[in-house]
Amino acid sequence: MPRLSVWFVRASFIHLLLGLFFGALILAQKGISFYPPIWNLFPLHVEFLLTGWLIQLAMGVAFWIIPRFSNGSPHGPVGLVWFSFAFLNAGILTTALQLWFPHALIIGRIAEVCAAILFVIGSWRRVKPQGVL
Amino acid sequence: MPLLTRTFIKTAMICFTLALMLGILLAARVTNGFFPVYIHLLVFGWLTQLIFGVALWMFPKYSNEKPRGYETLGWWSYTLLNSGLLLRAIAEPIQSTQPNPLSGWTLVISAILQFLAGLLFVFNTWQRVREK
Numbered sequence: 039m040p041r042l043s044v045w046f047v048r049a050s051f052i053h054l055l056l057g058l059f060f061g062a063l064i065l066a067q068k069g070i071s072f073y074p075p076i077w078n079l080f081p082l083h084v085e086f087l088l089t090g091w092l093i094q095l096a097m098g099v100a101f102w103i104i105p106r107f108s109n110g111s112p113h114g115p116v117g118l119v120w121f122s123f124a125f126l127n128a129g130i131l132t133t134a135l136q137l138w139f140p141h142a143l144i145i146g147r148i149a150e151v152c153a154a155i156l157f158v159i160g161s162w163r164r165v166k167p168q169g170v171l
Numbered sequence: 172m173p174l175l176t177r178t179f180i181k182t183a184m185i186c187f188t189l190a191l192m193l194g195i196l197l198a199a200r201v202t203n204g205f206f207p208v209y210i211h212l213l214v215f216g217w218l219t220q221l222i223f224g225v226a227l228w229m230f231p232k233y234s235n236e237k238p239r240g241y242e243t244l245g246w247w248s249y250t251l252l253n254s255g256l257l258l259r260a261i262a263e264p265i266q267s268t269q270p271n272p273l274s275g276w277t278l279v280i281s282a283i284l285q286f287l288a289g290l291l292f293v294f295n296t297w298q299r300v301r302e303k
């Protein structure tokens with residue numbers, strides 16, 4: 039597995055654990071009320087699990103699995119995809135600040151879109167037929 | 172494909188089918204309080220469970236002797252995930268329509284089981300995510 043995929047996948051595992059932890063707290067609160075403001079973690083539960091876990095894991099595995107180039111850099115413009123990784127995780131963590139700064143949600147989401155665009159540009163040419171070098 | 176992976180994937184497929192059937196009932200408005208169960212059958216019972224099963228099979232080997240790490244942990248993760256989800260599927264709709272201590276505590280237990288399922292999976296897979 040290339041180093042960048044290791045980072046994507048391990049970061050997705052961390053988001054999985056945090057997101058599950060928040061979800062478990064909220065579910066327990068639905069069962070036996072112990073601290074109603076725990077519901078403030080709800081947007082983080084969704085963001086961490088949908089974007090941080092499912093989407094990030096798919097990006098990491100895609101970077102590892104899709105066809106490589108035989109000429110030049112096998113994984114294409116790797117630098118762009120590193121930036122995508124950085125924007126994605128900075129974006130997710132920024133959305134978590136919405137608890138204190140409401141604008142953090144939109145700023146984080148913009149960073150996530152940048153991550154998506156960088157990932158698409160960085161991977162575009164790797165989605166190619168067999169035999170193309 | 173190892174037995175553990177097949178078990179994960181087939182259970183995931185069952186969750187997928189159940190979720191979409193529940194989607195019909197939700198659309199027909201014949202069920203109450205089932206929306207979270209519907210979402211989590213899809214994202215946890217189907218997507219996450221499918222990922223767990225495929226990752227245990229396809230990720231770089233743990234070691235030559237133990238290619239899939241500690242398989243018992245994998246089985247524990249499977250059992251915790253599905254028992255937790257099942258308890259949730261039963262207790263959450265009850266709790267949202269006729270809350271009572273039994274359904275309440277069932278949700279607490281279900282929450283712990285599902286969290287532990289993820290924890291064991293990550294614990295057992297972390298080392299397999301590495302450069303070749």
Ligand code: HEM
Pocket residue numbers: 058061062063064065066068083084087088091092206207210211214215219281282283285286
């Ligand atoms: C990969 C796994 C998961 C994903 C992607 C996910 C995603 C979501 C989403 C999208 C919602 C919003 C549904 C709505 O609008 O009502 C939600 C709600 C919720 N999730 Fe999760 N979830 C996951 C796993 C879990 C787990 C394992 C637990 C518990 C241990 C949990 C606990 C909750 C709770 C308590 C709610 C609020 C339900 C309500 O509205 O009353 N989630 N989750």
